Amino acid sequence: MSEGETVKNEYDELRCTINGTDYSIAAPPSERLLMILRDRLGLTGTKRSCDIGRCGACMVLIDGKSVNACLAMAYQCGGKRITTIEGVAAGGIDPIQQAFLEEGGFQCGYCTPGMIVSVAALLGEHPDPTDDEIAEALSGNLCRCTGYGGIWRAVKRAIEARRSAAT
Secondary structure, three states: OOOOOOOOOOOEEEEEEEOOEEEEEEEOOOOEHHHHHHHHOOOOOOOOOOOOOOOOOOEEEEOOEEEEOOOOEHHHHOOOEEEOHHHHOOOOOOHHHHHHHHHOOOOOOOOHHHHHHHHHHHHHHOOOOOHHHHHHHHOOOOOOOOOHHHHHHHHHHHHHHHHHHHO
């Protein structure tokens, strides 16, 4: 290296809010959000599975929208509000989680965090969704145990619980 040359730091400072806590994390811009959450912050509720955005096991909310954490890069998360499954239950068990428990909306449980986060995004945008809106919201989540009947019932119960709480 010649005199006067500078070495570009391969790490940037990622500043974001995760589950209500502000973070400043040194990370390469292309590091996946999934790895930051799991490996750096120990938020292992967000699951790693396909790594190509097809299964939904790594679903998180970024500014209220459902996003596959395996596809979101650090540089895309700067200044954003990120909510993981741990953040969904920050104030105690969420009605969506309760509905999944009561309706058997899980079998092995691997897809459950992503499903619950997707339902949280849906109900944040559409408090009284149609069946088509529910199907669309869950379309990015795969349940390998074929537990869709329980999942569908859980979503319907969560909608009713929120409706009852609002009145």
